[in-house]
Amino acid sequence: MRCAAGDWVEVRYVLLEPEDRAANLPADTAAQPLLVWVKGFASNPAAGGEELQVETMTGRIVTGVLTDVNPGYEHTFGRPAPELVHVGADLRARLAAYRAAAKAGE
Amino acid sequence: MAGRTEAILARKGEIMKRALGMDYAEFERSPIAFDYDAMMAAHGYSLDDIIAIQRAGGVGDTPLLELRNLTDLVRSYAEPGCGARIFVKDECANMAGSFKDRRASVSIHVAKAKGYEGVIAATSGNYGAAVSSQAARASLKCIICQEAFDSRHVGQPEIIEKSRICEAFGAEVIQMTVGPELFSHMLELLDTTGYFAASLYSSFGVSGIETLGAEVARDMVAITGRAPDYVVVTHAGGGNTTGTARGLRRAGATGTKVVSASVDLSGLHMASDTDFNRKSFTTGHTGFGVPFATWPDRADVPRNAARSLRYMDRYLTVTQGEVFYVTEAMAKLEGLERGPSGNTAMAAALSLARDLPREATVVVQETEYTGAGKHHWAQLNFARANGIDVRLGDPAGNVPGTNIVVPERPEQIRAKEFDLAKLRRSYVRNALEHAGEGYAPTSEDIEFLAADTNSTPEAIEEIVVGLREA
Numbered sequence: 001m002r003c004a005a006g007d008w009v010e011v012r013y014v015l016l017e018p019e020d021r022a023a024n025l026p027a028d029t030a031a032q033p034l035l036v037w038v039k040g041f042a043s044n045p046a047a048g049g050e051e052l053q054v055e056t057m058t059g060r061i062v063t064g065v066l067t068d069v070n071p072g073y074e075h076t077f078g079r080p081a082p083e084l085v086h087v088g089a090d091l092r093a094r095l096a097a098y099r100a101a102a103k104a105g106e
Numbered sequence: 107m108a109g110r111t112e113a114i115l116a117r118k119g120e121i122m123k124r125a126l127g128m129d130y131a132e133f134e135r136s137p138i139a140f141d142y143d144a145m146m147a148a149h150g151y152s153l154d155d156i157i158a159i160q161r162a163g164g165v166g167d168t169p170l171l172e173l174r175n176l177t178d179l180v181r182s183y184a185e186p187g188c189g190a191r192i193f194v195k196d197e198c199a200n201m202a203g204s205f206k207d208r209r210a211s212v213s214i215h216v217a218k219a220k221g222y223e224g225v226i227a228a229t230s231g232n233y234g235a236a237v238s239s240q241a242a243r244a245s246l247k248c249i250i251c252q253e254a255f256d257s258r259h260v261g262q263p264e265i266i267e268k269s270r271i272c273e274a275f276g277a278e279v280i281q282m283t284v285g286p287e288l289f290s291h292m293l294e295l296l297d298t299t300g301y302f303a304a305s306l307y308s309s310f311g312v313s314g315i316e317t318l319g320a321e322v323a324r325d326m327v328a329i330t331g332r333a334p335d336y337v338v339v340t341h342a343g344g345g346n347t348t349g350t351a352r353g354l355r356r357a358g359a360t361g362t363k364v365v366s367a368s369v370d371l372s373g374l375h376m377a378s379d380t381d382f383n384r385k386s387f388t389t390g391h392t393g394f395g396v397p398f399a400t401w402p403d404r405a406d407v408p409r410n411a412a413r414s415l416r417y418m419d420r421y422l423t424v425t426q427g428e429v430f431y432v433t434e435a436m437a438k439l440e441g442l443e444r445g446p447s448g449n450t451a452m453a454a455a456l457s458l459a460r461d462l463p464r465e466a467t468v469v470v471q472e473t474e475y476t477g478a479g480k481h482h483w484a485q486l487n488f489a490r491a492n493g494i495d496v497r498l499g500d501p502a503g504n505v506p507g508t509n510i511v512v513p514e515r516p517e518q519i520r521a522k523e524f525d526l527a528k529l530r531r532s533y534v535r536n537a538l539e540h541a542g543e544g545y546a547p548t549s550e551d552i553e554f555l556a557a558d559t560n561s562t563p564e565a566i567e568e569i570v571v572g573l574r575e576a
Contacts (some may be wrong), residue, residue: 013293015282022111022287029284029379032257035450036291037281039273057278058224058247058299073270075263075479078487083498087431088438091516095439097173098182 001048003069009042011054011064019035038062040073111290118293118407125296126310127220130408137541137553140409142416147308148351149216153356156212157317163211163240166317168199170469175439180459181327183517190335190459194452195322196473198444202239202271203232203475205318208237209345210304212314217302218244224301228292228406230254230265231342231389231447232474237304238275247278249301251292254281256382263479263488264388264447270479284382289406295407307405312349312412319353322469323362333359334469336458338451340424341366341421344402344414347422350471351417363419367454368395369447369519370423371506383492384507386426386485390450396420396524400532403540415526415559417532422521424453425504427512430482430520446482448474457521486510530559534569550564 003009016034040054047067053063116120123129132371133145138464151159151549160471170370173192181189199209210233217225224247227237236248241248241318250272255261261269272279280295284290296303305311318338326334337354351364369391374381376393385391395414399421400412429446432453451470459468478484490496495509500518504511513519534555536548547555 016110016285016287020110021285022290025285026375026378029377032283032379033283034287035255035257035259035283037255037259038278040278057273057276058249059298060278073266073478075266075270076484077478078263078484081430081483081486081496081512083486083496084430084434084482087434089527091179091435091439094182094516095179098178 001066001069003042003046003066005042005044007042008039008070009066010039010055010068011052011062012037012038012067013062013064037067038064108278109285109450110383112294114290114297116201121293122299122303122390122407125301126308126407127216128304129369135554136548136551138537138547138551142413142558145409146313146411149309151212151313153228153316153320156313158222159207159215160314160317162213163207163214164201165207165211165241166200167321169320170194171196171441172329176435176456177459179254179439179516180456181371182463185263185380186459187463188460189464190462190468192459192471193326193334193457193467194442194473195469195471196320196442197318197448198473198475202235202275204236204448205315205472206231206233206236207240207347208314208318209233209311210240212310213237213302213304213308214240214244216310217246217304220302222247223247224299225304225308225416226251226292226295226299226301227304228288229306230268232268233306234268234277235271237271238277241277242275247301248276249278249280249295249299251280251295252282252290253284253288255283257283257349257379260383262383262388263484267477267479283375284379289362292406305405305407306343306345307407307410307412312345315345315349316353316356318471320351320357322350322471323354323357324336326469328469330467334360335462335466336363336365336453336468338365338367338458338468338470340390340448340450340472341368341414342391342398342416343387344410344412347414347418348412348416364417365420365454365458366414366418367397367420367422367424367451369429369450370504370522374507381507384494386489386510387429387447390447392423396529399529401536408471413558415529417560418526418559421524421529422454422458424450424457424519424521425501425511426506427504427510428453428501428519430486430510431513435516442473443474443476445474445480446485448472451456453519454521456516456519465492491573493534494533529567530561533559536568538570538573
């Protein structure tokens, strides 16, 4: 992975090392550094893992290591949950039966 | 040096005074009491002013829909004569897809009017989209701080979608790993940029929700001839409950019962790196709902405008599986495909309506947008991939963080009543603790605590005595 100056990239930096973190955190969280990912325009060419400066959308200059170039999104709807696929047919049938019974009773 | 976080938090009052253009000190009355009404009125906007601000921002006046199919479904298994009419306020129709646009619009208007260059908010929820969208319209810069990932850099699809939409609206999104230092970092950014704090909990934000309550009252009078009997509100930080209830009252709907509803996430620690991705709801859950009800001033402003115990008549909890089931049912029966978190109140409403007479009316006062990631299928697939046992069964067997039990039948949807007396007691204990050891509450303090918990001075005195003896 490499970026050129001016590319839209993502960088990561350590905001707080474990010893700098807030008091009273659960042990699992306290053991981890607090990490930040932010996107911006690269100020210079860099390879993945190398430190560089970026200019963010608000114009802030942030330094971090390069983690992605032209970062996008991969989240999806995914496949239907098997536990839910019958819900529509079940409920429509129940509704129809209820309304038919109500009509018959009128 | 654990000092960096503490040092910035120690300057919270000073930073927020500059970042909100408002001095909270003038409302303080004692170590316990403050003048809530004066704080809420300090911005000087009338309800009509706020409506005008929101119209200019493309916000509000969303459709209120009667859900006849869901109503009849409930009647099909309710006791004879029971099964209230169910309505929903389709807040998804707002600019950025949720009621949070109302909250953002007033803050952005104030930021623009006061000449700030940009705005900052800390939120992993729909509020980020709302602030980003309104900021774009007002040509303001925008930074959103999100708790997005666990330490493995794994994020829930719902939160990733919220990062995406904020960036789509031109915001700088600061994606962070788990931890409450999100708020101290927000303070650092406010301090270095000089931007406006678009806090969820300022009086600007909460006043913006009052139009929602007022519209619900107005629309229900137009449709049914009277104000609703019940309004069910998805509850997290308390703003939704507070603003909606205040709006209902402003519109004269003083007899309407306000029911808050949250997803039960008991047992999961909200600041835990490992618990972070063992929950399938990022908001509208008890992990925010209970701590914010019992100590609202944990917020990022000196005094929280969202004070839910003042306004809630009942508090119901539902399970994750029940909400996912209801989300699917809404799509299939009503043609309303909406985001799951906003349907928390809908799950509670189906349970509530079942026990009410047919003539009664129940309004669910919000929906939220749906999309890739921010969808019940995506959230269930993610839960399963993270070791959660997703299965069909009776939701009574729900164990947050271990399983998600999807109901087999709608009759199994049963909201649980959360004891308000317990919440009030916790609130009073927290207030006394924050006042400092040895502080004896005055009669003015007791009056304040009674108002702040929708209780009586006698009941508060009793709690105070009980806490002393404990």
